[in-house]
Amino acid sequence: AQSVTQPDARVTVSEGASLQLRCKYSSSVTPYLFWYVQYPRQGLQLLLKYYSGDPVVQGVNGFEAEFSKSNSSFHLRKASVHWSDSAVYFCAVRYTGGADRLTFGKGTQLIIQP
């Protein structure tokens, strides 16, 4: 069965500093990969997605993620964080065939310090 692990429940970063949020997946085949962001009292919003090709994908608001098949990882990065990036970030996977089901990690809460 596929699973998603986000090892950091909470990450604290100073405003203007760089960011990496980690995500590892377990699947016998490469799934479709996603990062979502959830602001307080709001639904999830898609940041970026990976299907195939260039392992580095660009998303909204300066976010990017890098897929690594050898490490079964899809880490999210940002060069310089802003206070408005404070939110919970979820990594998710979907099989490339079969059921249209998203499997989410537990999420990482990002706290931006002034």
Added chain:
Amino acid sequence: EAGVTQSPRYAVLQEGQAVSFWCDPISGHDTLYWYQQPRDQGPQLLVYFRDEAVIDNSQLPSDRFSAVRPKGTNSTLKIQSAKQGDTATYLCASSAGLGGRGAEQFFGPGTRLTVL
């Protein structure tokens, strides 16, 4: 274009009471999903529809939960006899098409349920 809308936004119940959640997907989206998101957890799929047909309800606790989408547009999720373990946020999402790389899911703001 309006996004996915849900109501109510909040609900507080005593154990044993019933509650219904309502979802209006994005116009033209044929696939609709219901997720349960416990506190400090990621969303977990309960059930999803294509048009009015249930595609997968294997994770829906069938003894107390039910979901319908009678005309292939709006949907209702109902809990017959709520338990404290049902405390969570219930998210609705919709997409245009089933599966494949193009079927991005768009999420509503959720209904936060507290069962006392």
